Amino acid sequence: xxxxxxxxxxxxxxxxxxENISKTYDAGENAVQALRGVxxxxxxxxxxxxxxxxxxxxxxxxxxxxxLDSPSTGQYWLDGEDVATxxxxxxxxxxxxxxxxxxxxxxxxPRATVLKNVELPLLYAGMNSTDRRARAFEALKRVxxxxxxKHRPNELSGGxxxxxxxxxxxxxxxxxxxxxxxxGNLDTKTGGEIIDIFENLAKNNQTIILxxxxxxxxxxxxxxxxxxxxxxxxxxxxx
Amino acid sequence: xxxxxSILDGLRDIKDHFGRTMLQLLGxxxxxxxxxxTFSLSVAGKSAAMEYYKVSGGIQKIWVxxxxxxxxxxxxxxxxxxxxxxxxxxxxxxxxxxxxxxxxVANSDMDIRYRTVEKPRSVMGVTPAYSPMxxxxxxxxxxxxxxxxxxxxxxVVLGTERATEFFGSENPIGKTMTINGTGYQVVGVMEEKxxxxxxxxxxxxxxxxQMYIPxxxxxxxxxxxxxxxxxxxxxxxxxxxxxxxxxxxEIKHILKREHGVTDFEVISRVANLRRNEQNNxxxxxxxxxxxxxSLLVGGIVVMNIQLASFNERVRxxxxxxxxxASPAQIFFQFLSESIVVSIFGGxxxxxxxxxxxxxxxxxxxxxxxxTPSTIVNALxxxxxxxxxxxxxxxxxxxxxxxxxALRTE
Numbered sequence: 001x002x003x004x005x006x007x008x009x010x011x012x013x014x015x016x017x018x019e020n021i022s023k024t025y026d027a028g029e030n031a032v033q034a035l036r037g038v039x040x041x042x043x044x045x046x047x048x049x050x051x052x053x054x055x056x057x058x059x060x061x062x063x064x065x066x067x068l069d070s071p072s073t074g075q076y077w078l079d080g081e082d083v084a085t086x087x088x089x090x091x092x093x094x095x096x097x098x099x100x101x102x103x104x105x106x107x108x109x110p111r112a113t114v115l116k117n118v119e120l121p122l123l124y125a126g127m128n129s130t131d132r133r134a135r136a137f138e139a140l141k142r143v144x145x146x147x148x149x150k151h152r153p154n155e156l157s158g159g160x161x162x163x164x165x166x167x168x169x170x171x172x173x174x175x176x177x178x179x180x181x182x183x184g185n186l187d188t189k190t191g192g193e194i195i196d197i198f199e200n201l202a203k204n205n206q207t208i209i210l211x212x213x214x215x216x217x218x219x220x221x222x223x224x225x226x227x228x229x230x231x232x233x234x235x236x237x238x239x
Numbered sequence: 240x241x242x243x244x245s246i247l248d249g250l251r252d253i254k255d256h257f258g259r260t261m262l263q264l265l266g267x268x269x270x271x272x273x274x275x276x277t278f279s280l281s282v283a284g285k286s287a288a289m290e291y292y293k294v295s296g297g298i299q300k301i302w303v304x305x306x307x308x309x310x311x312x313x314x315x316x317x318x319x320x321x322x323x324x325x326x327x328x329x330x331x332x333x334x335x336x337x338x339x340x341x342x343x344v345a346n347s348d349m350d351i352r353y354r355t356v357e358k359p360r361s362v363m364g365v366t367p368a369y370s371p372m373x374x375x376x377x378x379x380x381x382x383x384x385x386x387x388x389x390x391x392x393x394x395v396v397l398g399t400e401r402a403t404e405f406f407g408s409e410n411p412i413g414k415t416m417t418i419n420g421t422g423y424q425v426v427g428v429m430e431e432k433x434x435x436x437x438x439x440x441x442x443x444x445x446x447x448x449q450m451y452i453p454x455x456x457x458x459x460x461x462x463x464x465x466x467x468x469x470x471x472x473x474x475x476x477x478x479x480x481x482x483x484x485x486x487x488x489e490i491k492h493i494l495k496r497e498h499g500v501t502d503f504e505v506i507s508r509v510a511n512l513r514r515n516e517q518n519n520x521x522x523x524x525x526x527x528x529x530x531x532x533s534l535l536v537g538g539i540v541v542m543n544i545q546l547a548s549f550n551e552r553v554r555x556x557x558x559x560x561x562x563x564a565s566p567a568q569i570f571f572q573f574l575s576e577s578i579v580v581s582i583f584g585g586x587x588x589x590x591x592x593x594x595x596x597x598x599x600x601x602x603x604x605x606x607x608x609x610t611p612s613t614i615v616n617a618l619x620x621x622x623x624x625x626x627x628x629x630x631x632x633x634x635x636x637x638x639x640x641x642x643x644a645l646r647t648e
Contacts, residue, residue, distance in 0.1 A: 068561065068641050089565050096563020107558040107645065111251060121562040123244060168562065 015207050016042040021074035023060050034060040036230040047202035049210045049218040052227040062211045066178045067091045079175045100169025104181035106161045108153040114164050115149040121172045139167040159190035177208045195220050245572045249579030263544050264584040266537025270530050271588025271617040276595040277526035283608035287436050294434045296372050298508045303473040306504035326466035334493050337486035340476035342368040345457045353405040353416040362450045364457025372474050380412045380427030387453040396427040398447040483509035538628035545577050545632035556636050557644025570637035577629025578622050585621025
């Protein structure tokens, strides 16, 4: 916790605290350094965009933020827990309880109903089926798709599928929603509607990190973190 | 909870890829089927043998027969030995402590006549012990008694077929018939003896075609004194199966003492049974090995399905991991799916086994019997196959890196 004390932001407000994070991929002789000492501070309720060209280390940062990957060096505190050194099992628990993912390609289970898809995080959390069902239904209501609960994903439009994915991300009441190019597979109008949903969630104090290369989408967030060549070059909107 | 979901997933997988699953489950189906067949044959074989033993004197039965020795001996007693005699039976009954029944039998064809019908027929000289020894009683009238023995009475008890042959619908009891020129009074007709392995042929029918007279009458009519009267064989019964070998040794000892030479043979059913069990084990083993090989092949195929479905589902695994499935949860999910699929194969295998056994009953005329424990065994083997061969795909799935998995197209 000493690392946090050096910062101006009080620790209780900081949901995410990344300090001098680096990530090196060891691909034989030519090791690739995807992140080269990144510091990020995000407080509760923030709606942040991470932008940058492809190959900038944007995805790597997103994976580390989402606890899908561990940094090579550096510190990462998420919601008061030191996650940088956690085992894959502990990271699974963190993802399950604190993070909700929204992917560009939706990543819904094709053979399961919409309701079952939304229930999935709760299944791995070990919740009983009655509670699971109720919570999943509640989450579907929030994205306006409760009437499609019994459908399969392939019976829905792209925008609807992404709304199901958002419901799945919301269902475990996460500290952080991490959206990776959530509008990348949608037309402009539908993509705008998805961002509307995120805006509404942000208004209700939901922390959201949006990874995108689309400046129009990024402009709708409160703060933009730009990353180039594994380093953060701009962190506007923090003040 | 998760296990329940995984079982549902497994069943959904069977439903979604029914044809493929069926084809690839053939190994498990055949394996479980041949295990069911083996057990059912073996169980039925054993129970039929036990039934047969029960109706023919039980496994305590020891068979003593003549077995002339080829050896040249100078012993006077040995030279004088004429084979098994009624006296030997009396000696066994007097001296053998491990036996509770001694049933000597003398047997030959004689001329039988009643009124105008005359035919050569098999006649058996027996003692009252014959009835309990062979679990064979008089249906009407009575069997040979001790009184008949001591008085060498001229009485006869008929097997059912002889009663019908000579007397038709007439009641034979009290009638007199001639055996080798001498009159005998019919005092009883035996019950019908029946046992069949295949529900068709009565293997005990020969007993219904006999005529029974006191053994003393049999030998004295031939001009021999009872003690020296030659007999054909003896059935004896041991008191205690645990002491089977002691009983056999005792018989050998007493007869050797009486004869001076070993011109007889003693065979116990316990020894036979032991030998049969050895044979059965070999037989069972052969089938079991066939079953296990089928299961092995089936298991490898199940591993293939799981690997194939694993490759189809890399993204799905990535998604599950992203939303918080731990490696252990993924492992158990995949494992329980292959177990479910294998148990499904096992259930079909039981039906296949039922068909096999029906075929065997029809074509080979061998009895079969599927017991609950057979079914449980087949299911355990099938589930075990799923467990063993599901392990590798499950480990692979559990170790999948979620980032790479999500990137897979």
